Amino acid sequence: MSFTRRKKSLALTAGAAIFAMTIAGCSSSDDETEEPTSSATGGTTEEAGSGEPVTLTLATFNTPGYNSVEQPNADYEYDLIQEYMDLNPNVTITYDRKAESGDARTNFFTKLGPGGLADVEMIEVDWMPEVMQYSDLLEDLTSADTEGRWLESKVADATDADGRLIGAGTDVGPEAICYRASLFEEAGLPSAPDEVASLLDGDWANFFEVGQEYADATGKAFFDSTSGIWQGMIGQINPAFEDADTGEIIATENADVKAAYDQLTAAAADQSTGYQQWTEDWNAGMSNGDYATMLCPPWMLGVIEGNVGDAADDWNIANVFPNGGGNWGGSWLTVPSNGANVDEAKKLALWLTAPEQQAKAFANAGTYPSQPAAYEDPAVADATNAFFNDAPIGTLFADRAEAVPAAPFKGEFYFQVNTAITDALTRVDTDVNDAAASWDQAVSDIEALG
Secondary structure: OOOOOOOOOOOOOOOHHHHHHHHOOOOOOOOOOOOOOHHHHOOOOOOOOOOOOEEEEEEEEOOOOOOHHHOOOOOOOOOHHHHHHHHOOOEEEEEEEEOOHHHHHHHHHHHOOOOOOOOEEEEEHHHHHHHHHHHHHEOOOOOHHHOOOOOHHHHHOOEOOOOOEOOEEEEEEEOEEEEEHHHHHHOOOOOOHHHHHHHHOOOHHHHHHHHHHHHHHHOOEEEOOHHHHHHHHHOOOOOOOEOOOOOOEOHHHOHHHHHHHHHHHHHHHHHEOOOOOOOHHHHHHHHHOOEEEEEEOOOHHHHHHHHHOOOOOOEEEEOOOOOOOOEEEEEEEEOEOOOOOHHHHHHHHHHHOOHHHHHHHHHHHOOEEOOHHHHHOHHHHOOOEOOOOOEOHHHHHHHHHHHOOOOOOOOOOHHHHHHHHHHHHHHHHOOOOOHHHHHHHHHHHHHOOO
């Protein structure tokens, strides 16, 4: 089984002022929560009922694996949107997919208060803490039918202070290392997956030591971008940017954050391409041999295959991650309370996030489920990826998921602070600033957040 997925983004856009103005003074609907029926929340193939005709809008970003509109050239095995409409003949779904998370975030916070959002809106992990500031504007998705459906951490991150579940979990992103075997061989390094896993087993210092050996031997970049590596490093620092008790921004005073920044910018001088993720150069570099490694959650496999195609057939996956484990990505489906079709929207959100549907989404696009029951589905457990030399991705990413540390605390400013530091890394990577000057600019940008 081969999976394809394009263009995932860390979403390097700010915009705190946008939603501060538009949401102020708004409140949620007073309608009481109506529990969806079990046929709507689960994976049954029985018709979930028919009623008055209704049109639902579903807004996502990137490629969650719901149908091939996400990637016109993809060979999706399942069309989940059509399946839902077949089960519910009275429902028509209009699918609005943004190219990346940043676009979706701006749209979400601009329209959450005044209205105009889709009936079902996808939320990404890095801006969920911001969403929690306005949880009263979103429906409670708590249901007896879904008790125990998701990983505990997935539920905790989407539950507000009043115990309301405002997001139905979609995927998680346990990380491994994707690499090009021929480039490792060119540098005189071992290239078999188990050998590369042993080579890179250790901390970030070891990863960069191997990277320097590669760069010295080949004169080429070892990793794809500083922003990609930073995501993996910062996800292991807890807390990173904000005090968990007070919410105060501590990023510029956190020695661990500054040490990670210094370590990465020092290595980037020889080991980074200087490319920014999701650009044409970065995309082309996957097939051109411009870099040898990438941090690699399950959804990244399709990004690589989609960009590389037949140009290079020596990509593989090592079951390892520097400093233990990491998670990149993960989303929820939410239902705005001021929507026109709240009850039907809740049914759709819970159906799409049932284990049966998430196993199919994984088969389509490699989005790794956040529902433990899905891990037992053969579509997940027995999955291999032909493009990555038949890598056993079902079991490999299950191993990686077990290695993920406790999720770091993320407060309402996490997205903006991370954007400021990622922008600083990009300035260094593209020779706009040296590391010290760029850090000083990041400090100024962070202090301006208030």
